Amino acid sequence: MTAELLVDARAIRKEFGGLVACNDIDFTVERGAIVSLIGPNGAGKTTFFNMLTGAYTPTSGEIVFDGRDIVGLPQHKITALGIGRTFQNIRLFGAMTALENVLVGMHSRLRSGLFRSLARTPLQRREEKDGRAQARELLAYCGLSPRAEQQYARHLAYGDQRRVEVARALATNPKLLLLDEPTAGMNPKETIAFVDFVRKAREERGLTVLLIEHDMRVVVEVSERVTVLDYGEKIAEGTPDEVTADERVRSAYLGTKPVS
Amino acid sequence: MPPATRTRLERALLAVCFCTLALYPWLYSNYLSTTLTQWLPDTSTAFVILAFTVMGLGLNFVVGYAGLLDLGYVAFFAAGAYVAGWLASEQFANAGSVVFGGTVLPKTPGIHLSPWLVLLAAALFSALLGVVIGVPTLRLRGDYLAIVTLGFGEIIPQFVRNGDNLGGFNLTNGAFGMNGIDGLGFGNTVHHAIHTLPSNFLNELDSRWYYWTALALVVVTIVTSLLLRDSRLGRAWIAIREDEDAAAAMGVPLMRTKTLSYAIGAFFGGAAGAMITLQAGATSPDAFSLQVSIFVLCMVILGGIGNVWGVTLGGILLAYVNYKGLFAAGNTFNSTFGTNVDISQYAYLIYGVAIVLFMLVRPEGLIPSARRRAELVEEPEEENVGAEASPA
Numbered sequence: 001m002t003a004e005l006l007v008d009a010r011a012i013r014k015e016f017g018g019l020v021a022c023n024d025i026d027f028t029v030e031r032g033a034i035v036s037l038i039g040p041n042g043a044g045k046t047t048f049f050n051m052l053t054g055a056y057t058p059t060s061g062e063i064v065f066d067g068r069d070i071v072g073l074p075q076h077k078i079t080a081l082g083i084g085r086t087f088q089n090i091r092l093f094g095a096m097t098a099l100e101n102v103l104v105g106m107h108s109r110l111r112s113g114l115f116r117s118l119a120r121t122p123l124q125r126r127e128e129k130d131g132r133a134q135a136r137e138l139l140a141y142c143g144l145s146p147r148a149e150q151q152y153a154r155h156l157a158y159g160d161q162r163r164v165e166v167a168r169a170l171a172t173n174p175k176l177l178l179l180d181e182p183t184a185g186m187n188p189k190e191t192i193a194f195v196d197f198v199r200k201a202r203e204e205r206g207l208t209v210l211l212i213e214h215d216m217r218v219v220v221e222v223s224e225r226v227t228v229l230d231y232g233e234k235i236a237e238g239t240p241d242e243v244t245a246d247e248r249v250r251s252a253y254l255g256t257k258p259v260s
Numbered sequence: 261m262p263p264a265t266r267t268r269l270e271r272a273l274l275a276v277c278f279c280t281l282a283l284y285p286w287l288y289s290n291y292l293s294t295t296l297t298q299w300l301p302d303t304s305t306a307f308v309i310l311a312f313t314v315m316g317l318g319l320n321f322v323v324g325y326a327g328l329l330d331l332g333y334v335a336f337f338a339a340g341a342y343v344a345g346w347l348a349s350e351q352f353a354n355a356g357s358v359v360f361g362g363t364v365l366p367k368t369p370g371i372h373l374s375p376w377l378v379l380l381a382a383a384l385f386s387a388l389l390g391v392v393i394g395v396p397t398l399r400l401r402g403d404y405l406a407i408v409t410l411g412f413g414e415i416i417p418q419f420v421r422n423g424d425n426l427g428g429f430n431l432t433n434g435a436f437g438m439n440g441i442d443g444l445g446f447g448n449t450v451h452h453a454i455h456t457l458p459s460n461f462l463n464e465l466d467s468r469w470y471y472w473t474a475l476a477l478v479v480v481t482i483v484t485s486l487l488l489r490d491s492r493l494g495r496a497w498i499a500i501r502e503d504e505d506a507a508a509a510m511g512v513p514l515m516r517t518k519t520l521s522y523a524i525g526a527f528f529g530g531a532a533g534a535m536i537t538l539q540a541g542a543t544s545p546d547a548f549s550l551q552v553s554i555f556v557l558c559m560v561i562l563g564g565i566g567n568v569w570g571v572t573l574g575g576i577l578l579a580y581v582n583y584k585g586l587f588a589a590g591n592t593f594n595s596t597f598g599t600n601v602d603i604s605q606y607a608y609l610i611y612g613v614a615i616v617l618f619m620l621v622r623p624e625g626l627i628p629s630a631r632r633r634a635e636l637v638e639e640p641e642e643e644n645v646g647a648e649a650s651p652a
């Protein structure tokens with residue numbers, strides 16, 4: 001049975017010392033949707049991502065992903081269940097090639113361990129060969145030129161680094177793709193191309209996408225639902241139009257406190 | 261570019277190096293003039309140099325590949341040494357006589373396993389110790405891990421010193437260490453099984469066999485390194501070294517992967533420790549000082565962190581300087597200037613200065629891995645600075 005909701009988070013709370021970065025947030029994502037999470041800097045968006053991926057353990061609350069409670073699971077298990085992510089500040093493995101970065105993303109799907117690698121069994125060799133072919137496909141899918149495949153991630157141009165990061169996240173074969181400010185540093189043309197890419201990837205790969213985004217045009221353009229955080233509180237939720245019309249959202253974005 | 265297929269020149273060079281090393285005992289005693297041999301190690305010393313190179317290569321799995329700073333690697337040297345002592349000496353004479361392929365006469369008291377089995381047992385025991393030490397400590401990061409491993413490197417010799425009375429049981433012979441440890445050989449059992457074996461095979465083998473065994477171990481370690489580097493496991497190690505959080509988010513199980521690198525490093529450290537102990541015929545807690553850990557770490561740094569060939573070269577060079585070069589230089593100095601300086605007193609001063617100079621002139625090591633070079637080369641884009649930021 002596949003539930004309607006891919007993510008069902010209830011009363012998620014994260015405290016850092018005295019600071020409440022996420023204050024009892026309820027949050028749901030429907031299967032196949034593109035959902036945006038917006039809010040001013042420091043609102044708790046990235047912290048929320050980190051709880052979804054298991055990088056942080058919530059102080060309290062429960063997160064059901066694809067019908068399973070994932071709170072407390074180690075990160076690699078959560079990744080294997082189908083959550084892939086990119087980082088706000090690109091975090092590639094700098095001294096590995098673009099191709100190898102994507103291969104690391106496939107880690108939980110590949111099987112060969114110590115002994116098979118040492119013995120170079122036929123199974124291991126086939127797996128490596130297929131893995132490399134898939135990694136190449138993914139890089140091409142994300143728009144990286146074949147020339148760049150063998151370059152160290154550190155030496156790639158900024159735009160290519162973003163592409164590799166998305167390819168690496170897709171390599172984990174996610175059901176849910178988390179993108180943390182993916183268009184930061186892109187020019188308007190690149191941004192439009194990226195929005196098209198996200199839509200296309202969602203269709204072709206059956207993804208559900210959760211997006212942290214600052215550019216309101218992107219948010220309105222691409223997302224079906226929007227959730228707004230401010231100082232760790234969820235202050236609004238709805239369609240892009242509903243949210244942009246909301247008084248509290250406007251004041252949060254203008255930097256003033258709501259009057260009420 | 262990543263490590264692609266080796267060129268023909270590189271292959272030829274490797275073949276020449278290997279042949280020279282394999283024939284070294286013979287070259288040394290037959291073909292080299294005394295002016296040259298004065299500077300070159302004899303076969304026994306060359307054995308020690310290769311055994312330490314194995315340690316350098318073993319530590320490279322931990323420090324070079326997985327990026328875990330281990331300052332207590334000597335613990336595994338100690339583990340290997342004591343397994344050799346337990347399984348090939350009269351340490352457990354009270355338990356009667358267990359002779360299985362050991363290089364002793366039948367009915368000799370104590371345990372005397374075949375030294376080849378002892379090597380394997382030492383490596384496996386050490387790997388197990390690696391898991392036992394690794395599981396609680398490898399959760400720590402960076403400097404914290406370095407400090408805790410430093411602690412373990414100090415605890416193990418202390419344990420050995422006090423292990424002569426564990427509830428009345430003498431496990432380690434305390435500060436005296438163990439003596440009368442058997443040497444390398446095939447022993448009576450094998451001798452009887454294979455009648456064609458020359459009768460002198462009953463005896464301990466001569467220094468050339470130690471040397472060749474160590475050389476074989478170097479080759480095994482290098483091959484293991486190369487095979488693992490280009491595998492799912494090797495990529496996971498390097499990913500952890502580059503960015504632990506990102507690696508975890510990509511599905512790499514951190515604890516298991518780190519522990520595996522630690523255990524494999526320990527495996528080779530234990531094998532080297534046992535080899536050296538079989539040759540020396542004795543071991544004691546005094547041999548397990550912090551200096552050994554630092555010495556081996558220097559091999560990895562000097563050679564080029566993560567590069568197998570660099571670490572091999574760094575290991576051979578550094579061990580050579582320590583066990584032969586410095587003496588030779590001192591002798592030459594004294595005979596030239598008619599002085600009487602004991603240069604080995606200044607060994608650590610010289611190493612210290614050399615390391616500092618080296619880090620200034622060539623921080624990437626003798627033969628840096630292409631990856632490591634990538635790290636040290638200026639980045640083409642200033643925007644990449646953000647890639648280093650801490651939590652996600």
Ligand SMILES: Nc1ncnc2c1ncn2[C@@H]1O[C@H](COP(=O)(O)OP(=O)(O)O)[C@@H](O)[C@H]1O
Nearest residue numbers: 016021039040041042043044045046047048651
């Ligand atoms: N690991 C951490 N330790 C302490 N405080 C943190 C940590 N991570 C985030 N925070 C704090 O939590 C708040 C929310 O941060 P973050 O989730 O990164 O915001 P956003 O992504 O919405 O800009 C900030 O005040 C930030 O300083």
Ligand SMILES: [Mg+2]
Nearest residue numbers: 045046047088
């Ligand atoms: Mg953020």
